[in-house]
Amino acid sequence: MRLSCEVHVVYSLLASQMTAKPVRAMLALGVKPDPEASTVPSTMRTSRDAVLLLCTGKDGQAKKYRVRNNVSRLFTKFVSQGKATIVFTNPSHQLCISKADPCQLQKFLRLLGLNIKPTEDKSAFASLSELPDPAALLCSDERPKLKMTITKRQNYPLRDGFPSTLETLVIQNCMLAKVDRRIMQLEHLHTLDLSNNRLKELPSLLSNLRCLTDLRVAANHLSGFPQSLCQTSLSRSLKALDLSGNRLTYLPAQFGHLTSLVTLNLANNHLESLPFSFHHLRSLRRLLLLNNRLHYLPSNMHYLHLDILDISGNNFTHEESVRVIQSRLGVMSLLELCARVMKCHHMPYENDFLPHILCSYLDACRTCMCNMPCFTCFEHCIGAVDSRRMATTAITDSKRYVPMEAFFCSVKCKKRYISQGYLLV
Numbered sequence: 001m002r003l004s005c006e007v008h009v010v011y012s013l014l015a016s017q018m019t020a021k022p023v024r025a026m027l028a029l030g031v032k033p034d035p036e037a038s039t040v041p042s043t044m045r046t047s048r049d050a051v052l053l054l055c056t057g058k059d060g061q062a063k064k065y066r067v068r069n070n071v072s073r074l075f076t077k078f079v080s081q082g083k084a085t086i087v088f089t090n091p092s093h094q095l096c097i098s099k100a101d102p103c104q105l106q107k108f109l110r111l112l113g114l115n116i117k118p119t120e121d122k123s124a125f126a127s128l129s130e131l132p133d134p135a136a137l138l139c140s141d142e143r144p145k146l147k148m149t150i151t152k153r154q155n156y157p158l159r160d161g162f163p164s165t166l167e168t169l170v171i172q173n174c175m176l177a178k179v180d181r182r183i184m185q186l187e188h189l190h191t192l193d194l195s196n197n198r199l200k201e202l203p204s205l206l207s208n209l210r211c212l213t214d215l216r217v218a219a220n221h222l223s224g225f226p227q228s229l230c231q232t233s234l235s236r237s238l239k240a241l242d243l244s245g246n247r248l249t250y251l252p253a254q255f256g257h258l259t260s261l262v263t264l265n266l267a268n269n270h271l272e273s274l275p276f277s278f279h280h281l282r283s284l285r286r287l288l289l290l291n292n293r294l295h296y297l298p299s300n301m302h303y304l305h306l307d308i309l310d311i312s313g314n315n316f317t318h319e320e321s322v323r324v325i326q327s328r329l330g331v332m333s334l335l336e337l338c339a340r341v342m343k344c345h346h347m348p349y350e351n352d353f354l355p356h357i358l359c360s361y362l363d364a365c366r367t368c369m370c371n372m373p374c375f376t377c378f379e380h381c382i383g384a385v386d387s388r389r390m391a392t393t394a395i396t397d398s399k400r401y402v403p404m405e406a407f408f409c410s411v412k413c414k415k416r417y418i419s420q421g422y423l424l425v
Contacts, residue, residue: 003027003108005082005100007054012092022098028053029067029111050115052086054095065093071116079106082164086112101145102164150174162186167211172196184208195219195242207232214238218265219245230254231350244268244288253363256280267291267310276366276407279303289314290395296382299406300367301390309391316403322418326380329410336375339365343373368409369417379408383418 006022029052050067065088075085082100087093097105147168150156156174161182168191169183176197183192184205191214199220206212210233222243231254240263248269256277263286271292279300287306291313332340339362342349351359366374384401387394396402408414 001029006098008096010094025056067115204228214240216242218242222246227252230257296403296405306391310395322383332377366407372409381406
């Protein structure tokens with residue numbers, strides 16, 4: 001068995017000769033080549049044959065360590081981090097292993113442990129092959145696997161699992177109905193592509209992927225995006241999100257918490273409206289909304305600095321003037337005043353500190369075009385806006401003006417934005 005890792009060799013009796021820093025190495029556990037070994041079945045070998053081979057690219061040479069009754073201690077507390085230490089008696093060396101794949105390291109140490117002391121279990125030695133040539137071993141040095149692509153169901157790793165060093169994982173056309181829980185343990189994962197499967201929901205455990213920057217779940221059966229994922233570490237790490245080709249009918253009000261998003265693809269869904277929290281996505285540069293069922297766009301989208309906006313193929317109505325849907329302007333309640341203060345000062349709130357009904361009230365906030373939060377005291381209007389005001393490049397169905405749903409905190413605010421040409425009169 002072979003293991004690719006970094007090794008720091010410590011000479012216990014002469015500390016001044018220890019290596020300055022860890023070096024890339026290959027470890028191999030096997031038996032010494034024997035001309036007569038071909039006549040001896042593998043099940044008849046004994047533990048005295050087991051040898052550990054350490055081969056580094058520094059000088060091209062290899063160091064051999066006898067295993068049987070020669071390993072005094074094994075330190076395995078940090079195996080999950082790809083680290084371990086093997087202490088030999090003769091010579092008095094310590095092999096400090098690091099940057100190894102935890103799964104492979106665990107198998108390597110388990111096999112090593114079976115060969116340390118004599119045992120009647122011959123199966124412990126059956127899996128040991130002859131030690132390879134050091135030059136060939138260096139050529140076969142396998143770096144930690146950073147990318148894995150699976151495009152066929154029969155290639156899905158049911159038993160072996162996923163290398164913990166993965167940074168990019170692509171699983172397509174495997175008919176997955178649920179996200180594998182083992183994926184949520186890949187702490188170094190940056191890109192996760194689960195497109196062209198049969199996923200019906202995304203688990204909240206995806207928040208364990210603290211390094212995730214690119215999530216692609218296009219062409220699945222998703223009907224919604226979990227509210228819980230909008231309030232986790234993904235709100236700070238996620239930069240690209242592809243939800244195209246699903247069955248989304250709505251987005252949660254907390255969707256605006258994903259403030260690090262740069263690219264958002266919501267094409268080919270069943271969305272009829274967008275949450276007013278969209279104006280918090282200030283990092284967003286590319287927004288694809290084509291082929292949905294949108295009737296209006298939220299007015300506060302003009303706060304976004306979009307480079308590309310595609311809103312073609314929607315059910316936009318033709319608005320020739322500003323139409324008042326509902327007017328609820330008047331004296332504000334104490335609850336509204338407090339809620340506006342919290343929103344204006346960006347005060348954090350969670351269900352652990354506030355009752356759920358108050359958190360829901362704050363999440364349902366509408367925003368006036370002047371950026372003033374509105375809750376129950378507002379004027380609800382429908383108008384039309386020039387698509388060129390929303391993005392550098394706006395792709396529409398040959399219509400320059402698109403309908404927009406606007407909330408105004410006062411009549412004065414409404415007149416000001418109409419006079420400035422934001423809404424078609």
